[in-house]
Amino acid sequence: MDTYITQEVTKERALLVGISSLPQLTRSVAEEYLNELELLADTAGAEVVSRVIQERKQKDPAWFLGRGKVEEMEHLIKGGLIDIVIFDDDLSPVQARNLERVFGCKVLDRTELILQIFATRAQSAQAKMQVELAQLEYLLPRLTRLWTHLSKQKGGIGTKGPGETQIETDRRLVRKRISFLKKKLRDVALQHATQTKERGEIPRVALVGYTNAGKSTLMNRLCPNTGAYAEDRLFATLDTKTRRLQLKINKVVLLSDTVGFIRKLPHRLVESFRSTLDEVLQADFLLHVIDSSHEGFEEQIRIVTETLQEIGVEHTNIINVFNKVDAVEDKEALRSLRQKYPEALFVSAKRGINLGVLKDAIGDYISRDYRLRTLRTHISNYKLIGYLYDHTEVIGKKYVDEDVILKYRAHYRNLKQIDARIAAVEKESSHVA
Ligand SMILES: Nc1nc2c(ncn2[C@@H]2O[C@H](COP(=O)(O)OP(=O)(O)OP(=O)(O)O)[C@@H](O)[C@H]2O)c(=O)[nH]1
């Protein structure tokens, strides 16, 4: 009985808030989004006790919701039932500050919640730095809001008043830390690039997909002894794990498990996880793992595709793997799915269904003479870009911020040499920078 009570007390009670806006964002879609937000809240350790969905065409610049709704919620919160309010959409710094003041409790938006989950789940030094960077960049424009809390607590003790000067100092410190982390992460990425290049000719395959699709389970099945962490939670995996996968005698690939994607994955987070996701860019091809038992799987496919585009990966070298077929009850739906995606594979990682077929498909892919690769580099890295144009067949080019992403084709026999040259040029240019 006692333990029961303790648990009740320690879990924060959360109220979830979403908006529906016709015609596209129907109430049932908004409900589905809140289901996912509830999973996120649960992963973060909160207990969802209530939900609010308001129909609204426009977001109020000061309150996000309508003033009447805010007052209604205020009563609910002040009734003592709610410790934290979580919005499915991003709040502006002003909206968050206003709502916190009225509600008198913590107010988070989806981005903050995801950042918090990442922060508690990060294991490696690299993942920790990546999350901290994303958090600080999120925090920077919101420092005033944080400061309101601090000044209340401190009650004006000390010589420096809680005015603009203190905020300026904080901003400077945060900026300094941001550039420190960026530099550190660049160093790690470089080291990592050199290491992966040394793996030479072995083809690389990366598992990508929506969070909870079953990537780690598949990895564990294909490469026993991996010990990849699989769980019915969102973002179980944050660090890339790479293992050798023996297909047949003389046929080996390196298989990597990666962080899952989600709807509205904060852009900053994608950016700062770039070095982890490098594994995805470096891969010869990708296995896109899809949870075919999830009702929103089509949207999940779209979101993964968009996120991949954001980090610079194109479609052509992707094999769709529909997982969890054991959990699909509607066999007719499964049949039409096979028709719609004739190239895709249908497996169950958990029950070990069709994994032989999957391995054969990987084998077929790597037997092709040419490999598709992607490389991301700074636009000023002329030497590297020129090298790729001279020695490989560049078939795609895209600009993202100050980087260029080149997609190229090369004979597999030349890959070792190309990789070594890329590593050497990258090393040279980083010394200059
Ligand atoms: N029924 C069924 N469940 C599966 C299958 N594959 C994985 N699962 C379950 O789905 C849940 C998520 O699996 P994970 O392997 O952690 O998923 P993930 O894609 O690595 O998730 P993240 O690391 O969070 O991105 C776990 O509870 C698995 O047991 C499958 O083929 N069938």
Ligand SMILES: [Mg+2]
């Ligand atoms: Mg995982």
